[in-house]
Amino acid sequence: MYVVLGASGNTGHIVANNLLTHGQKVRVVGRNAAHLQALTAKGAEPFIADVTDTKALTKAFHQADSAYVMIPPNPTSKDPLGYSNQVGDAIAAAVQNAGIKNVVTLSSIGADKSSGTGPVVGLYNLEQKLNQIRSANVLHLRPGYFMENTLPQANAIRQMGAAATPLRADLKLPMIATRDIGAAAADALLHPNFQGKQTRELLGQRDLSYAEVTAIIGKAIGKPDLKYVQAPDDQFRAVLVQMGMSEQFARLLLEMIAALNSGYMRALEPRTAQNTTPTSFETFVAESFVPAYQQQPAA
Secondary structure, three states, rough: OOEEOOOOOOOHHHHHHHHHOOOOOOOEOOOOHHHHHHHOOOEEEEEEEEOHHHHHHOOOOOOOOEEEEEOOOOOOOOOOOHHHHHHHHHHHHHHHHHHHEEEEEEEOOOOOOOOOOOOOHHHHHHHHHHHHOOEEEEEEEEEEEEEEOOHHHHHHHHHHHHEEOOOOOOOEEEEHHHHHHHHHHHHHOOOOOOOOOEEEOOOOOEEEEEHHHHHHHHHHOOOOOOEEOOOOOOOHHHHHHHHOOOOHHHHHHHHHHHHHHHHOOOOOOOOOOOOOOOOOOHHHHHHHHHHOOOOOOOO
């Protein structure tokens, strides 16, 4: 039996789908039964639980050999690191209590640092907690910058006629589609060739700067002269809060962006066939960004 946390999210639903396609027994955990319906229709066993609830998670992990674990984003939290530490404690206790043998974690590049990386500090803490569990083999997947993080630019382009974030225009980032993270996690669960505690970076198809990202988007939406603007932190924070994010979460995101800009937070592994994933940014733009820009449901 495999247990998948965050099963209705970007990576979790891919993990669950891939395991089900391989004929595996899968228990999908989420906060909302309706969001799990597509997976239960394919034969998954639904389990409704709050990820901060150790008792509920221990039940969710009962009689399972393997689990995909992650901290679901909570951008409205007024204490985001407190929340992620609570989730990390619950996950680690439940893995220990249920005697899970193999765990694949959604972590991030930058999770090697204990401070100064914004929300990624929560993932550093999660890794440390799981590393204390002697009985479990744990693989921490550390993906790069999510291609999905570019989707809010659809709104920026409509409103301002330009793409804008506080990231340096020339900063090369390993950009990855979340579906490739889900596929890598499912593969690691199906073929658990990791022993003890290991980390593996996932660096996407190639490194791209926001200047290059903007050129690709511009071409795809028929705006070949589209410009990228490095937005001031205060302006960006105001936009994030206006979008419904808490001040505290917005501040952490800006800390992460500063850590990326300075090179403090970066990929540690050289690019190899093992940490390179198939989806190009051009494919992501065609399938997800263009429909978002045109305000259609993504493929």
